[in-house]
Amino acid sequence: MPQVTFKVWRGNKDGGQFTDYQTDVTEGMVVLDAVHQIQAESAPDLACRWNCKAGKCGSCSAEVNGMPRLMCMTRMEDLPTDQPVTIEPMQAFPLIRDLVCDVSWNFEIKTKIKKFKPRKPDAEDGTWRMVQDDVDRVQEFRKCIECFLCQNVCHVLRDHHKHETFIGPRFIAYTAALEMHPLDTEDRLADLKDDNGLGYCNITKCCTKVCPEHITLTDNAIIPLKERVVDEYYDPIKKLFRMFKPKK
Amino acid sequence: MSQSSLSLPQQRGLGQTQRRDAWWLQPLVVFLGLGAFVVYSTWAAFQGANYEFGPYLSPMYSPLLFDAGTLFGQASVGHHTWFGAWPAWIPAFIPASPALIILTIPAGFRFTCYYYRGAYYKAFWADPLNCAVGEPRNGYRGENFWPLLIQNIHRYMFYLAALYIVVLTYDAVIATQFQDDWAAKGGKMLFGGEARAGFGIGVGTLVMTLNVILLGGYTFGCHCARHFSGGNSDHHSKLPMGKKPYECISCLNRNHMKWAWTSLIWVGFTDFYIRMLAAGVWTDWRLF
Ligand code: SF4
Ligand code: SF4
Ligand code: FES
Ligand code: FES
Numbered sequence: 001m002p003q004v005t006f007k008v009w010r011g012n013k014d015g016g017q018f019t020d021y022q023t024d025v026t027e028g029m030v031v032l033d034a035v036h037q038i039q040a041e042s043a044p045d046l047a048c049r050w051n052c053k054a055g056k057c058g059s060c061s062a063e064v065n066g067m068p069r070l071m072c073m074t075r076m077e078d079l080p081t082d083q084p085v086t087i088e089p090m091q092a093f094p095l096i097r098d099l100v101c102d103v104s105w106n107f108e109i110k111t112k113i114k115k116f117k118p119r120k121p122d123a124e125d126g127t128w129r130m131v132q133d134d135v136d137r138v139q140e141f142r143k144c145i146e147c148f149l150c151q152n153v154c155h156v157l158r159d160h161h162k163h164e165t166f167i168g169p170r171f172i173a174y175t176a177a178l179e180m181h182p183l184d185t186e187d188r189l190a191d192l193k194d195d196n197g198l199g200y201c202n203i204t205k206c207c208t209k210v211c212p213e214h215i216t217l218t219d220n221a222i223i224p225l226k227e228r229v230v231d232e233y234y235d236p237i238k239k240l241f242r243m244f245k246p247k248k
Numbered sequence: 249m250s251q252s253s254l255s256l257p258q259q260r261g262l263g264q265t266q267r268r269d270a271w272w273l274q275p276l277v278v279f280l281g282l283g284a285f286v287v288y289s290t291w292a293a294f295q296g297a298n299y300e301f302g303p304y305l306s307p308m309y310s311p312l313l314f315d316a317g318t319l320f321g322q323a324s325v326g327h328h329t330w331f332g333a334w335p336a337w338i339p340a341f342i343p344a345s346p347a348l349i350i351l352t353i354p355a356g357f358r359f360t361c362y363y364y365r366g367a368y369y370k371a372f373w374a375d376p377l378n379c380a381v382g383e384p385r386n387g388y389r390g391e392n393f394w395p396l397l398i399q400n401i402h403r404y405m406f407y408l409a410a411l412y413i414v415v416l417t418y419d420a421v422i423a424t425q426f427q428d429d430w431a432a433k434g435g436k437m438l439f440g441g442e443a444r445a446g447f448g449i450g451v452g453t454l455v456m457t458l459n460v461i462l463l464g465g466y467t468f469g470c471h472c473a474r475h476f477s478g479g480n481s482d483h484h485s486k487l488p489m490g491k492k493p494y495e496c497i498s499c500l501n502r503n504h505m506k507w508a509w510t511s512l513i514w515v516g517f518t519d520f521y522i523r524m525l526a527a528g529v530w531t532d533w534r535l536f
Binding site: 013056063065066083086090105131136153156163170180182184199202203204205218224227228231 | 254255256257259260265266267268269274296359362365366369375376379380382383386387388389390391392393396397400402471472474479480482484486491501502
């Protein structure tokens, strides 16, 4: 059983430092197991958030060796253990303690996005009819577990702290799921362009790279919405066409 | 442009990261790859000569609106030219190179391509250098303001680039029509026999055909093509041309990065191949 050194961030919003812990790593262990073992053996006050241990609740987001990951889905056997393994909290949100961040900003953002507004029901009993082909595309976005790793890695939030003017990839995909929904009639393009800062995304695809649900955020949500914004606001020929076309 | 009022960890400096992998490799390869291509294509574009050999025309010089070869000692205007010799009305301060007139289209197309944007923002502007790696600057405007709002022109570049594919397809077809003087210029038959004028396939024909295929895969996998073929609709069951075009384009689009690089490298090689033939360094082999 090899002993592995873990450099774990300890601290709060006022500051902190990496502290070294050693623990045995056994077959099949994930990083979250190691954190629990460290809590049991040497740091009972180490704060860490988790819930399902199955990659489905999105609670255990952190940075392992500098990359945003779910601790419960990061296998120890995939990490080099000849050097210390670093574990830090996410960097784009305020730190509460140790590995636990305050992610409430994300939930506030969500309330600001215009809600689903379906067209009039198709049948008299108040129900709708949809074709699978029409909903195929938006189903991908519904896999999101709100781990906020994509928000964390996005440099617009992480490095440039544009939390006031940019909603981040998770909520662009959330908007895409509504905007591309066959029943929805709401228009969110003006918000996307202005208040939600779609133009801040410079398509570097880091969000796509870290998403544990493998949602193709940049190619399937962000760029298609950028193209819809171009249709509406930047394409002169489209504008000309619209002048002669009755509004739906 | 307001910054967050949240109490956030301090911004990390340039290159600061806890990442252990070779995160610098990807931006470095992009920097060197794109840099090398820009240098080569600029050099090739300013040459103004050695862009055609027999039935082959360099893609960097196509469409050959005006032939500048006569200014560089060529006996007569080559048969690829659309409107004849380099006209006197073009002011002398414009370098006599047909490539400079048309290269703006593929250059503009690639410059505004969503894939390349993401790649060169990292490699040439360090914004970010790579994912979860510290950046050199505090300020950030992204594509939200001028000058980068210009990137929204990409769909117009796509229209022009699609026309370009038509022209290059035409060039590849013309590259099967050999003239009498091809052997005299240094062409050789791979399997012996007489080099007759007319239909034939040479290595150059294959090089140019592959070039169109790769450029076509890149161009028609464009996000704008994806948008027009169905991305702009919420009702994929009711698309005027059905779901197939959207699915095909999405399929190309999934590998857009690979198409982007292979087509870029091959365009450079196609020009280089024809340039080497025209300069008499390499021999063109004809299969039949
Ligand atoms: S692609 Fe856009 S949203 Fe995703 S990480 Fe990069 S800048 Fe952020
Ligand atoms: S999109 Fe992916 S990375 Fe982002 S919050 Fe959802 S599951 Fe997490
Ligand atoms: S504990 Fe639920 S995702 Fe890791
Ligand atoms: S997105 Fe790459 S060519 Fe259009």
